[in-house]
Amino acid sequence: LMVWLRRCTHYLFIVVVAVNSTLLTINAGDYIFYTDWAWTSFTVFSISQTLMLAVGATYYLTFTGVPGTATYYGLIMTVYTWVAKGAWFALGYPYDFIVTPIWLPSAMLLDLAYWATKKNKHSLILFGGVLVGMSLPLFNMVNLITVADPLETAFKYPRPTLPPYMTPTEPQVGKFYNSPVALGAGAGAVLSVTFTALGCKLNTWTYRWMAA
Secondary structure, three states: HHHHHHHHHHHHHHHHHHHHHHHHHHHOOHHHHOOOHHHHHHHHHHHHHHHHHHHHHHHHHHHHHOHHHHHHHHHHHHHHHHHHHHHHHOOOOOHHOOOOOHHHHHHHHHHHHHHHHHHHHHHHHHHHHHHHHHHHHHHHHHHHHHOHHHHHHHHHOEEEOOOHHHHOOOOOOOOOOOOHHHHHHHHHHHHHHHHHHHHHHHHHHHHHHHHH
């Protein structure tokens, strides 16, 4: 009974964590909608995406103890997001304007750190966390560069959730305008260590809860 209960709880937690991670980052690929503050929002969103990926993937990875599960978790988030972004396409936005955040390469690095250090949890936190934090903004900027004529498209298709008085009228220079990738990666490299540690701690708490 305990094995069955633990296994069911494990899958329930994974679904809950993955779904909520995706819901919290579902608009994180929409930097380009915030045309006035695109690079500022890119930096902020990079940190939010790093948080949700690092916490969830580390939790899943240390729960199973099997390298590869972080990548699987990243794949779950990616597929959920693709489905949700289908709503933008249904609203009439072109394919080349819909940006889905890239989580998979960073999740693969997390798996690699866990595998290469022979499942050392502390190394996973330090090395894996830094790798995720530094890589995610880089991959997402490459993703963003592929958007065709972003400013023209953004004004042609204003964000439907924005009221008219919030529609951008003239460009503003955000605080993080000059180097969004460097700022996102720098902040991510520091914060992701904490995020990854939190994922490990969640795993510990889950085991204690199920063992009670």
